[in-house]
Amino acid sequence: MTSAPVxxxxxxxxxxxxxxxxxxxxxxxxxxxxGRTPYRRPLDAERIAALRGDEPLTEERTGSDExxxxxxxxxxxxxxxxxxxxxEGMAARQQDxxxxxxxxxxxxxxxxxxxxxxxxxxxxxxxVQVTGAWDxxxxxxxxxAAIDEAVHAESPVLRAIDESADPVRATETMVAQMALDxxxxxxxxxxxxxxxxxxxQSELFKIFVDEFGYGVFDAKHSTLFxxxxxxxxxxxxxxxxxxxxxxTWMTSNNYFYYVTRNRLGFxxxxxxxxxxxxxxxxxxxxxxRRLKAVYGDGVDTRYCDEHAHIDQHHGxxxxxxxxxxxxxxxxxxxMRELVRGIEDTKVLGRLADADLVAQMTWHPVAVAGGDRPPxxxxxxxxxxxxxxxAAADERLTVLSGQVELHHSxxxxxLTVPAGSSVVVPRGRLFGVRADRDSxxxxxxxxx
Amino acid sequence: MxxxxxxxxxxxxxxxxxxxxxxxxxxxxxxxVHVLASRCPHRGGPLHLGRVEGGRLRCPWHGNAxxxxxxxxxxxxxxxxxDRITAYVPAAPEPEDLPIPVRQxxxxxxxxxxxxx
Numbered sequence: 332m333t334s335a336p337v338x339x340x341x342x343x344x345x346x347x348x349x350x351x352x353x354x355x356x357x358x359x360x361x362x363x364x365x366g367r368t369p370y371r372r373p374l375d376a377e378r379i380a381a382l383r384g385d386e387p388l389t390e391e392r393t394g395s396d397e398x399x400x401x402x403x404x405x406x407x408x409x410x411x412x413x414x415x416x417x418x419e420g421m422a423a424r425q426q427d428x429x430x431x432x433x434x435x436x437x438x439x440x441x442x443x444x445x446x447x448x449x450x451x452x453x454x455x456x457x458x459v460q461v462t463g464a465w466d467x468x469x470x471x472x473x474x475x476a477a478i479d480e481a482v483h484a485e486s487p488v489l490r491a492i493d494e495s496a497d498p499v500r501a502t503e504t505m506v507a508q509m510a511l512d513x514x515x516x517x518x519x520x521x522x523x524x525x526x527x528x529x530x531x532q533s534e535l536f537k538i539f540v541d542e543f544g545y546g547v548f549d550a551k552h553s554t555l556f557x558x559x560x561x562x563x564x565x566x567x568x569x570x571x572x573x574x575x576x577x578x579t580w581m582t583s584n585n586y587f588y589y590v591t592r593n594r595l596g597f598x599x600x601x602x603x604x605x606x607x608x609x610x611x612x613x614x615x616x617x618x619x620r621r622l623k624a625v626y627g628d629g630v631d632t633r634y635c636d637e638h639a640h641i642d643q644h645h646g647x648x649x650x651x652x653x654x655x656x657x658x659x660x661x662x663x664x665x666m667r668e669l670v671r672g673i674e675d676t677k678v679l680g681r682l683a684d685a686d687l688v689a690q691m692t693w694h695p696v697a698v699a700g701g702d703r704p705p706x707x708x709x710x711x712x713x714x715x716x717x718x719x720x721a722a723a724d725e726r727l728t729v730l731s732g733q734v735e736l737h738h739s740x741x742x743x744x745l746t747v748p749a750g751s752s753v754v755v756p757r758g759r760l761f762g763v764r765a766d767r768d769s770x771x772x773x774x775x776x777x778x
Numbered sequence: 779m780x781x782x783x784x785x786x787x788x789x790x791x792x793x794x795x796x797x798x799x800x801x802x803x804x805x806x807x808x809x810x811v812h813v814l815a816s817r818c819p820h821r822g823g824p825l826h827l828g829r830v831e832g833g834r835l836r837c838p839w840h841g842n843a844x845x846x847x848x849x850x851x852x853x854x855x856x857x858x859x860x861d862r863i864t865a866y867v868p869a870a871p872e873p874e875d876l877p878i879p880v881r882q883x884x885x886x887x888x889x890x891x892x893x894x895x
Binding site (some may be wrong): 457458459460461462463464465466468469470472473476670672677680 | 780781782784810811812813824843850851853854855857858860864865866884895
């Protein structure tokens with residue numbers, strides 16, 4: 332525990348939220364990527380303290396700066412209860428390890444969690460309404476239709492890569508989002524492997540046996556994902572690209588913690604997981620083709636190829652051996668939650684796709700001249716780095732010095748010299764950094 | 779098991795579904811839309827033209843009143859996301875009688891509603 336907590340805007344547990352957010356693992360860093368450690372996940376405690384917890388996020392605000400801050404906080408709350416060990420061994424990381432799992436910080440996390448969850452996820456109660464007396468036939472018809480609809484829909488994300496002027500940057504922006512789950516061993520989705528709930532537990536385990544590579548490290552899906560990252564020059568350390576996770580993609584990842592850490596969400600989890608498993612295969616086959624088109628033969632597509640194959644089986648297994656037997660055994664209340672999980676997944680997927688496409692297709696340009704605001708804020712070399720989401724169309728004008736605009740996890744940032752400006756559209760994620768003393772004015776922009 | 783048929787419609791542009799001789803209507807309660815069978819279990823009266831009084835829906839024919847929470851609990855399986863409703867209504871005896879989303883007068887609401895077509 333460190334400095335005195337800042338009062339947070341999230342009610343009921345604000346002090347605990349601040350205690351957690353100001354703990355050492357969550358302190359700022361000065362670089363746009365986080366070092367090769369699982370224990371550094373920067374949070375901006377002051378901006379988190381300004382969140383209006385009495386106004387939960389709406390569906391329209393799931394891509395907002397408030398969502399970004401709250402989901403970073405929530406992901407850290409969840410993952411501080413998940414085991415991460417440093418790849419290079421503990422010798423140089425002992426202090427970080429102890430700080431990350433410090434019992435007092437963990438206590439703050441557990442107390443803060445329900446209020447943060449309500450803040451970010453209660454919109455789903457309004458966005459998805461499941462009513463009536465569901466029976467097995469209606470559940471089966473609904474899951475079949477949902478799968479059919481998803482597997483036949485064109486992916487807007489893959490289309491955006493196809494049409495991108497910078498397909499490498501676009502692809503790597505997507506891969507960085509996938510790393511949320513890909514490099515953390517499907518942790519969020521695997522929280523229900525323990526317990527005692529009959530034959531369906533064994534059916535779920537069969538799916539994860541494939542996920543975990545049958546006890547062979549080189550066959551684990553997370554190992555294959557790391558090899559994909561290496562083959563395209565990306566760093567395969569969990570959360571290395573922390574600052575470039577989009578809020579909607581964190582929403583999807585945190586959702587699985589949300590419905591699994593609280594066992595009341597079990598049936599919702601099964602519905603959500605089933606829809607994903609049943610629709611991944613064609614998506615990954617298409618992604619594998621895109622990766623080869625973008626990077627050539629050097630890219631390691633085994634992660635995608637494995638999913639393109641095994642998820643044909645997982646889809647069938649999840650529906651036939653897991654979801655329907657659970658529906659049959661546990662009845663109408665469970666059925667309603669299974670359907671709710673399916674619908675949650677559709678909503679979250681739609682929001683994440685739209686957010687990612689908007690980020691991928693944003694190509695900022697520095698323009699010389701124009702209006703020169705009288706004052707701005709200093710940006711100094713070595714100061715804390717952070718990214719945020721623009722609340723409205725914003726114009727950043729460099730009054731002196733020179734700054735870098737970071738808008739993607741890889742690729743060169745945009746250099747904006749003194750006397751120039753750049754427009755950041757509403758909803759886009761960006762960060763600013765300088766290698767010399769600079770002053771930047773932020774004003775609203777008409778475009 | 780009831781044989782069911784899937785129907786999708788835009789709410790509130792459509793507020794009922796007809797399948798053969800049966801009508802299923804939308805009832806909004808605490809911001810949640812339920813799809814309910816209109817046929818009164820007493821003598822088949824049109825519940826969609828009934829009145830909501832004290833948490834009960836009163837049939838306009840013989841005045842039987844049914845608890846709304848129970849009607850909703852036993853309603854047609856349905857999902858609403860945004861303005862789209864997907865429902866699984868009981869199939870008609872004649873397979874060619876497919877469900878047809880319609881806009882019609884529905885009086886059965888907890889608050890006074892505009893019944894204009």
